Amino acid sequence: MRFPKPWSKKRGSRLTGRGLAATVGEAAFFATLFLVGVFILSLTLAQRFVAGPWPPLATGLGFWIFVALATAMIVVGGAALILGVLQIGASSERRSVLAQRAEELELIGRPVAEFPAVPTGMRMTDSPGMQLNFRLPTTSWPGKRLAAAAALALMWNAVWMVLLVVVIAGFWSDRPRWVLAGLLFPLAMIGIWVLRYYAKCLKRTSGVGATIVEIDEHPLQPGGTYRAYAAQLGRMKLRKIQIELICEEESTFRQGTDIRVDRNRVLSEIILDQYDLTIDLGRPWEQEFELKIPATAMHSFRSSHNAVHWKVIVSGEARPWPSFCQSFPVVVQPAAHPPKRNPR
Structure with missing residues (x-):
């Protein structure tokens, strides 16, 4: 008899993502763990090395136990937050496919430089797809604003924790630092605002989710x-x-002492256009389509001053989340020349 396991993977071909409440709760837990570790480590070091009649809280082996415990909390909390930010929008199925097909990827050597100005696109085929052969990389990482907000929130509040320990040590040793104690309140307000901004970015990034484009x-x-x-x-x-x-x-050119870049769209073709869609955690929006390259189109090209780029752009207008736009570059190589026929 098999009992249901609510934590097990759902069967079927659906993609699953991380729940919004679970993501926010996990981030809050590890952020709290990190900040508590900073506070304990600062308090332990201060009571050991501060000058004055402040009696130590722990001596001998107890001091090193507190240091080890606080260091472990800082490392675990910080590492978990970093991994969580890096994995924003990734599904468990995606990670399993990467693990299963890592050995199946064929390493392709560098081809002969027949067209030195044409990109080879070799790095774009390193990532396996779930439905088709290759998953296209995106030019922008959706979690960069989240990473910046997380770093600012953790560093600011960690510094505030250290200042709080300094104030506590001053009162404990009968040398209060009133100016620093007064500054703690406005600094705490800024820290709370930064944490709220981080939570807002986390909800936005987790709610919008990842955009995936694959090609055969x-x-x-x-x-x-x-x-x-x-x-x-x-x-x-x-x-x-x-x-x-x-x-x-x-086109890249120099104007005086400035370097300017001019971009001009020479082809823009709408492949798919859909309205009024609902996306759930267990039921993402999925669509197969055909990608047709015009026969008279210019191939990809890059030189020191000029370049021709091809890309697939997926954009959406969402509510209540902000609109998103992801760009996936592709490489169009020159058409293969037919083999020369023997006149005989």
Whole structure:
């Protein structure tokens, strides 16, 4: 007889993400663990090395036990927060696919430089897909604002904890630091605001979720038709979601002492356009589509002053979360020349 396990993976082909409440609760727990560790370590070191009649709380072996405990809390809390930020939007199925197919990835050597100005796109095929062969990398990481907010919140409140220990040590040794004690209150208000901003960024990033684009072949060629797959994770209502194929020309030039970059879209084709969608944690939005490269299109190109970029852009208007736009670059190589025929 098998008993149901609520923590086990759901069966089927659905993608699963991390629950919003679980993500926020986990982040709050590890942030608290980190800050409590900073407070205990600061208090232990201060009572050992502070000058004055402040009696120590722990001596001998007890001192080192407190130091080890506080250090472990800081390391565990900080490492867990860093891993949580790095894994924002990733599903458990995605990580299992990477583990299973890591040995199946074929290492491709560097090709002969027949077209030295054309990107090879080798690094874009390092990541395996769940539905198709390759998962395209995105040019922007959705968690960069969250990472900055987390670093600011932890560092600011850690410094506040150290200042609090200094004030406590001063009162304990009958040398109160009134100015520093008065500064603790406005600094605490700033720390609370930073923590609230971090929680807001965490809810936004976890609610919107990751955007996934996969393709069956890469690099692409002019005139080719390719199967593609897109998925949007999270928990939200979408007013609109759009998939667009873009070819962009980029020019870099110097104007005086400044370096300027001019970008111009030479091709913009809307591949998919859908309205009024609902995305749940266990039921992400998924769509397969065809990616057609025009036969007369310019291939990807990069030099010191000019470049031609191809990319797939997935954008959406969500509520109550902010709108999102993710760019996935692809490489279009020159069309293969037909083999020369023998006149005989």
